[in-house]
């Protein structure tokens with residue numbers, strides 16, 4: 427049951443959502459605001475701004491990512507934060523929390539708090555933008571409902587039809603799984619998925635298979651709605667899966683940065699955040715198993731063809747492997763070259779163990795015999 431009180435206790439699993447948000451905002455804000463006149467962070471289910479234990483809510487986390495950023499003085503573009511909250515008491519509480527930190531915000535930052543709903547606000551704003559034949563400013567839209575209603579795929583499609591927009595969505599798997607056969611929820615699930623195919627999941631008996639069916643369907647619907655790359659990670663409370671966060675973007679670099687934001691919190695690369703064990707998940711790269719990236723590379727490029735490092739880098743940035751570019755050169759390509767599973771055209775680079783732009787590579791064996799599924 428969603429809480430009825432204005433603020434509520436911070437669940438352990440929520441930390442994973444917040445930490446990845448913070449990590450990503452720290453990367454997104456400078457990149458976007460140094461290259462665009464105006465950028466927009468929309469927290470469409472903003473909440474009261476703090477938890478009953480005093481911890482920051484997502485609006486404050488996103489604002490602090492700017493206020494406390496070492497490069498904030500170099501972020502010249504206008505940064506607009508829009509917070510949408512439907513509940514009157516939470517809206518009032520959020521305004522109070524934001525009033526306290528507003529004096530510390532840089533002059534190029536504006537923030538607005540609306541007492542409204544996600545769908546109504548975004549639909550009206552996007553209608554206005556369409557009428558004026560304009561585009562939405564580059565946007566990061568956080569969609570963090572308590573349940574499965576009021577987040578229609580058609581509105582997410584309209585957001586993603588703008589080229590520099592990204593979505594960060596709480597996909598409430600526990601509720602979907604619980605209510606999938608309840609006729610009362612059919613219209614909500616039709617809207618959530620933007621299709622009726624979710625019904626096929628009802629008959630899947632195996633719980634893992636069913637979960638993958640729903641994840642795959644939601645991911646492919648996000649891609650159909652305009653996301654070129656889709657990632658997700660799961661949030662657990664003790665051993666129970668609570669929900670997954672789906673991230674959709676049209677930017678290859680955005681995809682890479684989000685993977686880095688996830689790895690920072692779950693460095694084993696499984697992208698599970700196990701609630702009360704969240705703090706144990708910071709073990710460092712010492713345990714990184716790049717053998718899995720090796721397999722992904724061999725599967726993608728393992729033929730006798732030569733390939734440019736730029737193509738290999740694009741693959742690693744994308745959602746077709748769980749790894750990011752920080753894992754590629756020193757941690758994976760160099761050891762592969764040492765053991766002879768990677769050949770480099772000598773004239774394409776100056777120094778062994780380095781892979782600058784222009785380097786031409788050949789992966790030596792095919793991974794046809796490896797069975798390696800995508801983590802996404």
Ligand SMILES: C[S@@+](CC[C@H](N)C(=O)[O-])C[C@H]1O[C@@H](n2cnc3c(N)ncnc32)[C@H](O)[C@@H]1O
Nearest residue numbers: 471472473483484511512513543544570571576
């Ligand atoms: C999961 S909480 C948000 C938590 C917040 N994003 C955070 O991480 O700190 C969902 C919030 O959305 C509000 N809400 C519910 N339906 C809404 C709607 N249709 N549009 C906007 N806000 C809504 C609820 O009152 C609640 O405060």
